[in-house]
Amino acid sequence: MKGYKIIVLAKQVPDTRNVGKDAMKADGTVNRAALPAIFNPEDLNALEQALRIKDDFPGTTVTILTMGPGRAAEIIREGMFRGADDGILLTDRAFAGSDTLATSYAISQALKKIDYDIIIAGRQAIDGDTAQVGPQVAEKLNLPQVTYVEGIRQIEKGRIILKRRLERGVETVSCPIPMVMTVNASAPACRARNAKLLMKYKHAKTITELQNADEDYLHLYNNRPFLNIREWTVNDIESNPAELGLAGSPTKVKKIENVVLQAKEAKVLTSSDNDIEQLMKELFESHTIG
Amino acid sequence: MNNIFVYCEIEDSQVAEVSQELLTKGRSLANELNCKLEAIVIGNKLEGIEKQILPYGVDILYTADDERLYPYRTEPHTAVVVKLFEEQKPQIALLGATSIGRDLGPRVSSALHSGLTADCTSLLIGSHEDKKQGKKYENLLYQIRPAFGGNIIATIINPDCRPQMATVREGVMKKSVLDTKYKGQVVKLDVGKYVEDDDFAVEIIERHMEKSKVNIKGAPIVVSGGYGMGSKENFQLLYELADVLGGEVGASRAAVDAGYVDHERQVGQTGVTVRPKLYIACGISGQVQHRAGMEESAQIIAINTDPEAPINSIADFVITGNVAEVIPKMIKYYRTNTK
Numbered sequence: 136m137k138g139y140k141i142i143v144l145a146k147q148v149p150d151t152r153n154v155g156k157d158a159m160k161a162d163g164t165v166n167r168a169a170l171p172a173i174f175n176p177e178d179l180n181a182l183e184q185a186l187r188i189k190d191d192f193p194g195t196t197v198t199i200l201t202m203g204p205g206r207a208a209e210i211i212r213e214g215m216f217r218g219a220d221d222g223i224l225l226t227d228r229a230f231a232g233s234d235t236l237a238t239s240y241a242i243s244q245a246l247k248k249i250d251y252d253i254i255i256a257g258r259q260a261i262d263g264d265t266a267q268v269g270p271q272v273a274e275k276l277n278l279p280q281v282t283y284v285e286g287i288r289q290i291e292k293g294r295i296i297l298k299r300r301l302e303r304g305v306e307t308v309s310c311p312i313p314m315v316m317t318v319n320a321s322a323p324a325c326r327a328r329n330a331k332l333l334m335k336y337k338h339a340k341t342i343t344e345l346q347n348a349d350e351d352y353l354h355l356y357n358n359r360p361f362l363n364i365r366e367w368t369v370n371d372i373e374s375n376p377a378e379l380g381l382a383g384s385p386t387k388v389k390k391i392e393n394v395v396l397q398a399k400e401a402k403v404l405t406s407s408d409n410d411i412e413q414l415m416k417e418l419f420e421s422h423t424i425g
Numbered sequence: 426m427n428n429i430f431v432y433c434e435i436e437d438s439q440v441a442e443v444s445q446e447l448l449t450k451g452r453s454l455a456n457e458l459n460c461k462l463e464a465i466v467i468g469n470k471l472e473g474i475e476k477q478i479l480p481y482g483v484d485i486l487y488t489a490d491d492e493r494l495y496p497y498r499t500e501p502h503t504a505v506v507v508k509l510f511e512e513q514k515p516q517i518a519l520l521g522a523t524s525i526g527r528d529l530g531p532r533v534s535s536a537l538h539s540g541l542t543a544d545c546t547s548l549l550i551g552s553h554e555d556k557k558q559g560k561k562y563e564n565l566l567y568q569i570r571p572a573f574g575g576n577i578i579a580t581i582i583n584p585d586c587r588p589q590m591a592t593v594r595e596g597v598m599k600k601s602v603l604d605t606k607y608k609g610q611v612v613k614l615d616v617g618k619y620v621e622d623d624d625f626a627v628e629i630i631e632r633h634m635e636k637s638k639v640n641i642k643g644a645p646i647v648v649s650g651g652y653g654m655g656s657k658e659n660f661q662l663l664y665e666l667a668d669v670l671g672g673e674v675g676a677s678r679a680a681v682d683a684g685y686v687d688h689e690r691q692v693g694q695t696g697v698t699v700r701p702k703l704y705i706a707c708g709i710s711g712q713v714q715h716r717a718g719m720e721e722s723a724q725i726i727a728i729n730t731d732p733e734a735p736i737n738s739i740a741d742f743v744i745t746g747n748v749a750e751v752i753p754k755m756i757k758y759y760r761t762n763t764k
Contacts, residue, residue, distance in 0.1 A: 151573055239535060262573060264695055265543040267531035270499075274535035279627050280499055282528045296630065301524040303436075304634035306496075310627045320682075385540030385586035389553060389567065392578045401727075401737060406746025411754040414726070414742055415762070423703045423724055424646065424670055425763060 138194025139290070139312075141185045142249070144242060144256035144269065145178035145199050145214065147207040151261050174210045177257030179325035181318040184287060185255050186218045186326065192290070196220045198249070202230060202241055208341045211364050215336040216328040222364050223249075224341055229369040232381035235263070239271030240383060244372040246276060253295065254315045258283060266317070273315035280315045281308055285322045341366040428461040428485075429454055430515040430588065432506065433478060434525050435468040435495070436634065440477045443521035443595035448481035450548060450598045451519055457550050458564055460516070461485060465509060467502050469495035475611045482603035484610065491616040493625055496632060497525050500624040503532045508619045510537060515588045517566050519548075522592035530592050540583035541590040542568035544694055546597055546717045553582055560584070566591065571694055571713045578713065596642055596698035596718075639673060639689055646672030646703045649692055649719070652679035653708025653729065654748065660685050662752045663707060669756050675699065677715045693718035707748045711736025728752075 149170040182199070189195040199214040199222035201207050211222030225245050233241065246254065254273075259266035266282075273280035281297050288296040288307065299306040300319050310316075338355060340348060341364045345356065356362050369379065377383060404410040418424045431451045434441040448464060455462040461484040466474055471490040478486050489505045506529065510518065518533075520526035522544045534541035547569040553562040566589040568581040583589040641647055648667040650660050660674070667674045675692040676685065692699055694714040704722035709715060711727070711734055719725070720739050727740035728748050737743045744751055 149573075151576070234540065235531065236534060236538065236540065239531075263543075264572075265531075265541075266527050267534070267541060267543060270528060270531035271535035274503070274532045280528075280532070281627065282499075283524060301634075303524075304632065306629055306633075307631040308627055308629050321688075385534075385538065385583045386542060386568075386581050387584060388579055389582045390580040392580075393576070401740045401743045404742060404744045406744060406751045406754070408754060410744070411751060412758055414744070415755060415758040418703070418724075419762065421724075424759070 138192045138196065139188055139252040140250050141188060141195060141197045142246065142251045142254045143178070143182050143185050143197060143199045143214065143219065144254060144272070145182065145201045145210055146175045146257075146260045147172050147201065147203050147210045148175045148260050148262040149173075172206065172209070174213050175257055175260045175262075177259060177318060177320050178210075179257070180320060180322040181255045181257045182214055182217060182219065183323055183325040184284065184316075184318050185253075187287065188253070188290065189218065198222060200225065200242065200245060202226070202233075202238060202245075205341070205343050208344060208364055208366075212336060212339050213328075215339060216333045217326055218329065218332065221361065224364060224366045225372075226343075226366060227369040229376070229379050232384060233379070234384035234386045235265050235267035235271060236385055237379055237381075237383035239268050239275060240378045241372070241374065242268065243272045243275035244374050245367060246272070248372060252312050254278070254313070256315070256317050258317045258319050269315060269317035276315070278313055278315050279310050280317070281310050282317045284316045284318045336362070338362055339364050426514055427516045427587075428463050428513070429458070429517045430510070430513070430519070431462070431464045431483075432518065432520045432526065432529070433464050433466040434497075434521055434523065435466060435471075435474070438470070438474070440466070440474070441521060441523070441595075442600070443523060443526075443593070445477075445481065445600040446595065446598040447519045447521065447593060448478065448483060449600045449603075450593070451517075452482035452603055454517065454548065454550065454566075455482075455484075458516070463487065463513070463515065465489070465506060467494050467497075467505050469493075475609070479607050479609040479611075480602045480605045481600075482607055482609075485612060486609055487612045487614055489614045489616050489619060491620075493620075494616070496629060497529075498625070498627055498629065499528055499532060500627065501620045502529055503536065504621070504624050505614070505616070505619045506533050507536045509614070510588060518588040518590045520590070520592045522594045526592045530590060534590050537586075537588070539586045539588055539590055540581070541592070542570060542581045543592050545570045545591045545593050546694060548591060548593070553584060555584065565589070571717060576713070594694070594696075594698065641673040641675050641690060641692065641699055642697050644673035644699070645701050646670045646705070647675045647692070647699050647701045647719070647722070648672055648705045648707065649675035649677065649709060650680050650685065650707045650748075651677040651709030651715075652683055652685075653710070653731075654680060654685060655708070657685045659749065662749065666705070666752050666756055669759055670703075672701070672703070675704075675719075677709045677712075679710075706736050706740070707752070709736050710734050711739070 202225040433444040
């Protein structure tokens with residue numbers, strides 16, 4: 136058996152779930168630099184599905200494709216520590232300011248340069264919650280898509296059978312390969328780092344990172360090709376500049392308002408018996424309860 | 426041409442709530458822009474469906490009726506919508522931010538190279554000036570949504586590409602029938618001209634739909650818990666209070682993500698929008714995405730150990746204290762005074 140070529144689309148995101156007080160500036164706005172950059176949670180669920188196919192079908196390879204700034208190579212390494220074989224970092228100033236459509240264009244142009252059977256992405260990223268890039272990539276590559284995947288039932292005879300979690304139910308669908316799927320948070324969590332893989336890949340680097348690497352290690356990269364993370368710029372893909380970055384983004388941000396809270400007149404109470412009694416009395420009197 | 430389109434979802438021959446809400450919003454936008462409101466419904470056995478749709482003030486309803494088009498599948502529905510939009514060139518297209526709308530919307534926007542904004546909490550008409558290019562735009566759709574973990578509110582526009590597409594969650598907009606006798610036109614599409622056999626490559630093997638078990642949207646009182654509740658077990662207290670008061674239990678996204686409670690109870694931008702007469706927020710910090718789903722509640726009680734919690738700024742009553750201490754006292758008082 137030859138296995139499958141799987142591409143996991145992943146994104147490094149600011150951890151918006153944990154915006155603590157230390158991440159807020161004095162003017163009440165968010166200090167983005169203070170937020171840790173993490174592997175987008177549902178992309179980890181996607182990686183797990185890819186690794187399960189690799190477990191079941193020897194010869195399968197799992198490649199992480201991410202678009203972002205140089206430091207996004209961190210999530211490629213993170214994926215390798217958990218079982219991915221390699222990764223591609225798509226990084227260029229030309230991609231800056233991309234909305235979901237321009238992002239999906241760049242990613243689909245990169246995918247056209249490589250072989251794939253199954254493309255797996257997380258349902259959505261926590262910094263935007265749009266859930267758009269997966270389906271937009273599928274459309275651009277003219278591939279069928281299955282969204283909100285919770286698990287893989289079977290892969291056989293060129294088709295993959297998947298369980299989907301919908302708002303009000305579940306569906307089991309059969310889809311021809313090649314295809315794109317997006318994976319839900321309700322799918323199994325990603326396996327932990329593997330100690331051996333951590334040792335193997337901890338020095339994996341992109342070409343840009345290598346320029347700052349310790350000279351003593353440089354010989355490693357010739358002897359161990361798996362330590363080289365592919366770094367692609369706009370010149371490594373075929374693209375129409377009008378469809379990239381800000382120019383290729385139909386949506387524009389007209390206005391950003393920081394959320395500034397206007398306090399309204401509230402009655403401030405404690406948890407004392409007396410205060411709670413007063414509150415309940417008032418709610419009864421206004422017929423809010425009772 | 427250049428009208429407003431609403432994609433109507435169907436389940437069990439009923440037009441989805443969210444689609445009715447969008448038709449209502451679409452009508453008011455059409456009035457403002459002085460254009461027509463059009464709708465598309467794709468499914469099977471659609472005879473009479475116009476009775477549910479035209480009363481919202483729909484001028485033209487397109488139907489694509491074919492046994493292969495129900496239940497929803499991505500590719501055939503995409504094919505119909507894309508081709509129809511290419512023919513009709515709508516200026517605005519609205520979809521529910523549902524399992525279907527969030528699957529279909531990006532596919533359509535990708536095919537048409539148009540901009541799509543997800544989970545809008547408000548839609549307005551406004552103008553825009555691009556000073557760099559010296560261009561002025563009138564009558565654009567302002568697509569307003571919280572972003573970046575709810576720390577900002579973004580207004581998104583699509584100056585040059587059409588249609589301007591947006592998805593909206595159920596419950597965000599209010600629905601209201603315009604005129605039960607509204608005279609609209611029904612156009613039956615020749616489905617064979619819109620889809621190809623290849624569009625049906627994905628097969629649905631099994632499908633179980635269940636009516637939502639909880640109805641927090643309709644509950645007069647919502648007792649909601651956040652990450653500050655600390656555990657699934659501690660949520661039990663909220664169920665008790667909700668039970669006593671005759672309400673339902675809701676939750677913030679952080680509590681859902683932490684596994685304290687099921688997603689169907691999530692209140693906020695990516696959950697349900699509620700407008701109860703009383704909302705009791707327990708251990709909820711109150712990020713803007715959560716507030717977007719509950720700030721129109723008639724009365725709000727915030728119970729939090731943090732006197733600086735953002736939720737306090739929209740509350741009518743702020744109780745600075747421990748939920749585990751406060752709620753049993755509320756239950757006790759209620760029980761002793763309602764016998």
